[in-house]
Amino acid sequence: MLNKFDLLVPKTLDEALQQYAELGSKCKIFAGGTDVLVSMHGGHKAYALLMDIKNLEELKGVEYTPEKGIVIGALTTHRCLERLPAIKEVYTALFEGVSQVGSVQTRNRGTIGGNICNAVPSGDTLGPLLALNASVIVQSVKGAREIPFGELFPGPKKTALKEDELLIKILIPARLSNSASAYTKFARRNSMDLALLGTATDLISNDGKTCDNARISLTTAAPTIIRARKTEEFLVGKELTKDVMKEAGEIASAEAKPRSSWRSSEEYRREVLKAIVPRTLAIALDRIQKGVNIP
Amino acid sequence: MSTQKYPIKLEVNGEWHTLQVAAQHSLLQVLRDQLNLTGTKECCDEGECGACTVLLNGRSVTSCLILAVEVDGSSITTIEGLGQGDQLDPLQESFLEHGAVQCGFCIPGIIMSGKYLLKKNPKPTYEEVQEGLAGNLCRCAGYGQIIEAVLSTAEKAGEAQS
Numbered sequence: 500m501l502n503k504f505d506l507l508v509p510k511t512l513d514e515a516l517q518q519y520a521e522l523g524s525k526c527k528i529f530a531g532g533t534d535v536l537v538s539m540h541g542g543h544k545a546y547a548l549l550m551d552i553k554n555l556e557e558l559k560g561v562e563y564t565p566e567k568g569i570v571i572g573a574l575t576t577h578r579c580l581e582r583l584p585a586i587k588e589v590y591t592a593l594f595e596g597v598s599q600v601g602s603v604q605t606r607n608r609g610t611i612g613g614n615i616c617n618a619v620p621s622g623d624t625l626g627p628l629l630a631l632n633a634s635v636i637v638q639s640v641k642g643a644r645e646i647p648f649g650e651l652f653p654g655p656k657k658t659a660l661k662e663d664e665l666l667i668k669i670l671i672p673a674r675l676s677n678s679a680s681a682y683t684k685f686a687r688r689n690s691m692d693l694a695l696l697g698t699a700t701d702l703i704s705n706d707g708k709t710c711d712n713a714r715i716s717l718t719t720a721a722p723t724i725i726r727a728r729k730t731e732e733f734l735v736g737k738e739l740t741k742d743v744m745k746e747a748g749e750i751a752s753a754e755a756k757p758r759s760s761w762r763s764s765e766e767y768r769r770e771v772l773k774a775i776v777p778r779t780l781a782i783a784l785d786r787i788q789k790g791v792n793i794p
Numbered sequence: 795m796s797t798q799k800y801p802i803k804l805e806v807n808g809e810w811h812t813l814q815v816a817a818q819h820s821l822l823q824v825l826r827d828q829l830n831l832t833g834t835k836e837c838c839d840e841g842e843c844g845a846c847t848v849l850l851n852g853r854s855v856t857s858c859l860i861l862a863v864e865v866d867g868s869s870i871t872t873i874e875g876l877g878q879g880d881q882l883d884p885l886q887e888s889f890l891e892h893g894a895v896q897c898g899f900c901i902p903g904i905i906m907s908g909k910y911l912l913k914k915n916p917k918p919t920y921e922e923v924q925e926g927l928a929g930n931l932c933r934c935a936g937y938g939q940i941i942e943a944v945l946s947t948a949e950k951a952g953e954a955q956s
Binding site: 500501502503504505506508532533536537540541549551578601602603605607608684689690691759 | 911
């Protein structure tokens, strides 16, 4: 049962932005409802005013071209992305993220924009989007601006969006033919669970052996999602042997800042990182060798 | 806080209803309390257990996490909408044949998830059925028979077509 609240249902983006400019933090934005309504059940969070943005056409749709990359409307559901060939075949790390959110029912309803704005360090789409060098377009009555994913999360459950800004779409750059990506979610069970840890890798290797560039993100390994920059620097120019990948895992484990929580201890999380960072690198390398992530 | 009611229209199991709902009323509450369709179960009320699963415009969703006002004009299928009179849906028959129903509380939601799974994937593997039903908890833990019942329905539908 939910407590009483008032509801705004804007029909156009202009109307929504105008209302949001006036109300700001007095009003809670919701789309799929799989986070917002859960937080309200049992009176856990009492929002007096909700704004349902599901009708805004400007936030819908997905456009993919191999040359320009992909533009994803913020209201796109996880399930819709999971079933798009371009996501599965080209942006594979994101496929591995969206297809592991909650359950089928959650994914049929929950949106990628909502997953981003919820901004938890365990969000399954966040690590892949950071590794894939995504950015978001946000808009207010004053205009639109682009925020790179690396600047989007100033703290846990916080985003860099201003009080009057809505997330409109997500952009991911075009892929190179000598690259591949992968995401590993480490959790107690396969569904309906949050990541104890996650890591996404976007790897470039021209000869299928040497790391020419790597973008590695870690989820639930710090108060926000983070890049494993020392690990990335270590890998550039090295042949990706088993020993090199193992060492990369140790560096990632050392540079992460995991906390102890009831889900698991800091020590355990550091050990898990040593295992899943090399594993994910190996998967990405294997995909490059097999040529499966070609745009 | 306002006590405003919103007029909505819902097509439930092929029949249109005009209803008055408050903003905080979930689709689950409206199905059970206004339309007396109590086959859809209320349990965790936060999208964890899947007992309230229905099809919304053909997609499986947990109706406890959907506001009734959000789905104005939509088509809903509940467990009551599957059979035809005394004739059960093949998936329901299969649950009976396989003894997949113990206390029965989770079964309406599991059958709705099963219907959605078989529509999207008519020939699922064992693992795909596990994944497709992962959002539905059965505390009697009779998952083995439940999965067999779904697989057997898919096999029979395949035989009937070939």
